[in-house]
Amino acid sequence: MSSRRLVIIGNGMAATRLLDELVARDARRFAITVIGEEAAAGYNRIMLSPWLAGEKSRNELITHPRDWYEQHGISLLSGDPAATIDAAQQCVITESGARIDWDHLIIATGSRAAMLPIPGNRLGNVLCFRTLDDAQRMQQFARRGGNAVVIGGGLLGLEAAYGLNRLGMQVSVVHNGDWLMNRQLDEEAGIKLAESLRQRGIAVHVGCNSEAFVGSGNVEGLQLADGTVLPCSLAIIGIGITPEISLARAAGLQCERAIITDALMRTSIENIFALGECCQISGELFGMIAPIYQQARVLARRLCSEETEGYQSEVLPTRLKVSGVDVFSAGDLMSLEDCRTLVWRDPKLSHYKRLWLRDGRLVAVVLFGDASDGGAYFDLIQQGKRIADPAALLFGEVAA
């Protein structure tokens, strides 16, 4: 009997992790085809920010070079994106018209950068920050200097802003929340983060709605709700991501915000699986790497007929990867009413820590300036243990 045909649409981090898991379990029992939209081989998207900032080399980004695929007998079809999925025929048709049959289809199409629905968003030099291509274009542009505006004061936007700043541009961050990273940080940490970015020469505008990009041909400025125009020759939209589910939807897979998937990564159609940013499990979407890796493991076990309990939802910490600004957040900062808070402020070192405790248990933490204990705090949140001495915990006696 010939080996089962596995087709994976997408060559992002979910797909390459799945490949790793399969390789670890002997990938040659499958005939695997990977259809990638991007020209490049597998790279680590998380490292785009340090690469943009010039802190990492391109080689360090690449996790799966082309010969890796060859080595493991995997066919990689890049630069010829999938155009349709035919569930009935169990095949994928690419843009060039090629037909690829499958016994199992895995959709790992990820997401796209969310577009800002304001006038002028099609002007030249209005970019998103999502792919290696995006990063490359930003890098090339930044060499010319000038003003850049980054819309979005969350993780993605700030990393883009920092990268452009490091490349020599005058950067302004425009954020509609009341403080930076307002979903992950409390106000005081958000203010401290803004201060530290300002010290690095990045202008920060919070509580600001963007009205329109202005300019003819290329962007020349961003107009804010109060009428202010921030002049710029480059505008980066870093307001978030939208799951890429157009293929799935067209193929009749059940979708809400993303492709509805069960804990074993099965979609509504037999033999079609989805994982990563394009899937939705029990209403939950995914943007962080750890749950996606877990999904890859679950799916690999499932494909290899190993026992698996299926995907378990996990809460995740956030770290801002901006060198010199160590920021860590864990726990759901949106629901912290009736919590006891303990704060440590060290203005000399510009360190800040805030812990939230409910019923004597740690439920959330924000660290600014020194995030080295972040992992240990995160573990404590996960364990839900009663904390005997909250003050000692604040002082880093986390292991106790």
Next chain:
Amino acid sequence: MNAVVRTTCPYCGVGCGVNVHTDIDPNRIQVSGDQQHPANFGRLCVKGSALADTIGSKQRLLHPHIGEQRVSWDQALDETATRLQNVIREYGPDAVAFYVSGQLLTEDYYVANKLMKGFIGSANIDTNSRLCMSTAVAAHKRVFGSDTVPGCYEDLELADLLVITGSNMAWTHPVVYQRIAAAKAERPSMKIVVIDPRRTATAELADLHLQITPGSDGYLFDGLLAWLVMHLAIDTDFILKHTDDFVATARSSRQRSGDLLTVAERCGLDEQTLRTFYHWFADTERTVTVFSQGINQSASGVDKAGAILHCHLATGRIGKPGATPFSITGQPNAMGGREVGGLANQLAAHMDIDNAEHRDLVRRFWQAPAMPTRPGLKAVNLFDAIADGKVKFVWIMATNPVVSMPDADKVRAALAQCETVVVSDCVADTDTLRLAHIRLPAAGWGEKDGTVTNSERRISRQRAFLPLPGESLPDWKIITDLAHRLGYAEAFAYTCPADIFREHAELSAFDNNGSRDFDLSGLTSLSNTDYDSLVPVQWPIREHSPDGTSRFFGNGHFFTSNRRARFIDGAPQPAAQQCDANFPLMLNSGRIRDQWHTMTRTARSARLLQHISEPFIELHDKDMSVLGLNHGDLVQVLSRQGSCIVRAQEQSGQTPGTAFMPIHWNDVFASRARVDSLIAPICDPVSGQPAFKQTPVSIDKVALRWHAILISREALPLPDNRYWCRRPADNWEVVSLAGDLTVSAAMLKKLWQDQVTDWAELEDSYGHTVRLVGYRHAMPVCWFALQPEPPRIDESWLLEALDRNDLSALQLARGAPSSGADCSALVCSCHQVREAKIFSAIADGCDSVERIGACTRAGTNCGSCIPDLRRLLTTNTVPEALC
């Protein structure tokens, strides 16, 4: 100046010789024990070893002040003289008083006494020795006819039976205790009996510990006399030849004592234990009984001390090698004070004020213009007279009665409304100085010259090796300058301490001819150089005994008019106050190992405050649990007189129903911990010495919401609290605090804004915890922790880290290193060895004090902690030592 100056320790009555090395480190003197000094032969206790920490001009009174105004010496002394003369003119000489101290040198003391008794014309000079030695003085005088300590330290080593009663000498007289310990180690057949309601460190050495009912010691010794008589264990020959009134005393003693069981029950002992003690006493020719404050500080102390003397007279064991009663004194110069007549009922040179012959003799010698004919006011009566407005001018020298007197709150109130309070002292702040109208800066140890006399009548020189700080002057000079202003320049024409000493010696010899015990005739013609090089010598020093005399009375010659000792019948009394339902616990008071008196000097040494750093009350485990207390809880101690707030400590050495508090803490170092504010002014009717040892009290846990520690470069104002206790720690001051009103970081930052420019802080939305690290010009100057339970910190680590300033505020705020913190109790102050280290040495097989010493160095310097080491060796449970 010589590289090594030989001087004498300024603390307890042992009077150890100290070598001061000024040449090893020019910035810091070093001290060592004087190998040649016959009191200590090179040993020093922990307080003596730390003497170098206590000198210097920091926190010293450096200039004369009238009110808050700094003035010149001329202004200060003119004002003092004017006020003194005005009071005398208007109200007579008995409206003025001096209250002096066993801390003064003999020369200071002599001049003060002479001025008051011979020139001002009142006997209103009393001394803090009233609080510690006056009972022994009175007992000696009644029984021997003179205030004579018959024996010497060597007797304590030569004895085959050493009875130690009313003394925790392991802590209060450590060097004598170590001499005894060494003697016993060499000669294990030597028996030691310790009589004390508490099982103290001293009892560690005892073959027999009589843990008697507090205050029952009179019954014990009265019963002993009766038992000795019944068992024919008396020296009838000695009794017949050298004593009077034996028969009557022995008869009434036998009648009231009853049988052994009755005595045992009165003393709270079992019959067998009592019998053993009595047998040992009866059977051991070489018996020494050492007594101290447990006997003296009693409402019937003179009778108790008398009962001890009786037992020695009845057995003829007096003034013989290894056989004598021995009163050991508390202060470095209590004996010198007695010699010059510094008590209100003495005159001078062991002569009596109510003896007309003596008055005449002294008047002729001094050419005194005004001499009182009756005794002056004794300490308690003296402060009562101040309270009543009868005494309107008081000059307090080198002592702190607001802390040390019984009913101390009343003493404070008395001084607060006195017309003129003059205080001369060497430190800048004491509870008493705070009430002074005129403050006079006195020279301290190491800055002045003179002599002191220790418990075995040995006169030793204190020698100066430091310049006088600021404008301070030796006390003799201050008094002399005042005497000149009063018009007595001729009688006070002293230019140096040697002038005074010579006069003092001459007075002792004046018309003496062996009629009086105190006789320095061999020293009357000392030159200044001789005086400077005077070697320690025991009085009497007569022509035929120029090198001094070790013992008295071996020949049976006493100093009564008929030269025979007297038995003075006195029925034993129970403690003057008894417990009842409202005050169910009997409180004892005394010293701790590492502090001296009211801490004015010992608290300058950080290491001396590490062994015990806060005021406490010790209770038996059973009472702790009945009261619902945990070790370290803050409690209010209430007596009929007043109240204190201190930490409760479990101490199995207490008997259930009893408690113990240290005498040292006061308003400078703690919020409310003056034990003497609890103590009733009940005195022995003969000696006037107050009964400090038995006070009925009640104890209640203090309700508190927070406990805190403040460490700061300089003293900071404190937030509202129920309790505080501060102590210096080298460059820092450490304050322990507790309270029940909310204290927020914001309040504290405002309170300390003048001292601190930048804060690292912990903010707790519940307000349970505050932690602050304050900086000034990037240097940490303040550290504060507040929380519901007492913060536990590794203090030595933290203080060093604050000094180095190489850690983050967060690391500092933890109060302990992230690993290896040792928060266990400090045992060896000298080598800074903590309990945890000693336990680990024991676990590693160190099974003796010597091995622990070899392994950890604990106990190898002063040896004061050796009793603690013994205790740890026998402790089976190793407490949680690391935090």
